[in-house]
Amino acid sequence: MxxxxxxxxxxxxxxxxxxxxxxxxxxxxxxxxxxxxxxxxxxxxxxxxxxxxxxxxxxxxxxxxxxxxxxxxxxxxxxxxxxxxxxxxxxxxxxxxxxxxxxxxxxxxxxxxxxxxxxxxxxxxxxxxxxxxxxxxxxxxxxxxxxxxxxxxxxxxxxxxxxxxxxxxxxxxxxVILPEIWSKFRLNVGKNLPQAMLGVGVGAYEDSAHVAAIREGLVRELDAIASAKGIDMSLADSSANRGSKVQKWARYSTLQDLDAKRHTEIDMFSGALIRMGRELGIATPYNEFTFHMIKALEEKNDGCFDYR
Structure with a gap:
């Protein structure tokens, strides 16, 4: 072939x-x-x-x-x-x-x-x-x-x-492509979403215990869903746990979308985790809050709250 x-x-x-x-x-x-x-x-x-x-x-x-x-x-x-x-x-x-x-x-x-x-x-x-x-x-x-x-x-x-x-x-x-895909998903959920809500560079994950706590809450819910689905992310290559090297001021795709006043891929991230969590009976409060927050930021960019 x-x-x-x-x-x-x-x-x-x-x-x-x-x-x-x-x-x-x-x-x-x-x-x-x-x-x-x-x-x-x-x-x-x-x-x-x-x-x-x-x-x-x-x-x-x-x-x-x-x-x-x-x-x-x-x-x-x-x-x-x-x-x-x-x-x-x-x-x-x-x-x-x-x-x-x-x-x-x-x-x-x-x-x-x-x-x-x-x-x-x-x-x-x-x-x-x-x-x-x-x-x-x-x-x-x-x-x-x-x-x-x-x-x-x-x-x-x-x-x-x-x-x-x-x-x-x-x-x-x-x-082990499925564990690899889920490991990348885990990175995206943990790294894309907290910085997007705050509008800050990725250095915030190292410099703020509070930003790190938000990331850990999002990822903890993802891990529970992956485990329930039989996805063993420990099988993935060691490189699966890291993204491409970037500087502290880097802004990942979700924040880039918000900066450009585009709609984001939040349906694919927290939206999917909320749906899977409901199917499996797993609570996803961090992801539910994040989903609604980023949807509200999209609405803000669309001018929905321009009350002048």
């Missing part, structure tokens, strides 16, 4: 890391999937990644039909709109790699195209959007982690390794 026709859906902070790497790969047909104004903008303006202009090929979902590999790198709240495009692109041999945050994007995609098409995966990249520029440090980025659910190496995981070789992307295969 070889991935010769590769497409990516999502050209934001995560997708730009993949575009940066795969644009270096010779002998593959690589393109971004987009429609309407988004397609026109990509074709006209390209992408500024680490202060270099990239002009990837842009295809509609219909043009991309039958691709060997679909990489999904959209925000969680954009996934419902992307699912019909994934369905349009996928045929009987297509493999789908979801690099989204959270623990349920594969389930959502599988409901539309079948679980047999999906190789579970995650990505760790500390990207920052500065106006029309995407900035990240390739050397300190931990990159893409992927693996089959049953832990076996297959033709598909071998093909992914061949695809990523020589691209500058950091990657590794794992035989």
């Amino acid at each position: 070889e991935f010769k026709r590769v497409v990516i859906i999502g050209a934001g902070a995560v997708g730009s890391y993949v575009i940066w790497g795969l644009s270096r790969k010779n002998h593959i047909d690589f393109s971004v999937v987009a429609t309407g104004e988004r397609k026109k903008r990509l074709e006209t303006d390209g992408l500024n990644i680490n202060d270099k202009l990239y002009r990837p090929a842009v295809m509609t979902p219909e043009q991309a039909h039958g691709a060997d590999l679909v990489i999904v790198a959209v925000k969680y709240n954009a996934l419902p709109a992307a699912v019909p495009d994934i369905r349009e692109i996928t045929d009987e041999h297509t493999v789908v790699l979801s690099l989204m945050n959270g623990v349920d994007s594969e389930e959502i995609i599988a409901a539309a195209i079948g679980e047999e098409h999906i190789v579970p995966a995650l990505i760790k990249v500390a990207s920052e959007r500065r106006q029309n520029r995407i900035i990240f440090d390739p050397e300190t980025t931990l990159g893409i982690v992927y693996g089959e659910k049953d832990g076996r190496s297959t033709e598909r995981t071998d093909a992914l390794k061949k695809l990523f070789e020589g691209t500058g992307l950091h990657y590794r295969e794992t035989n």
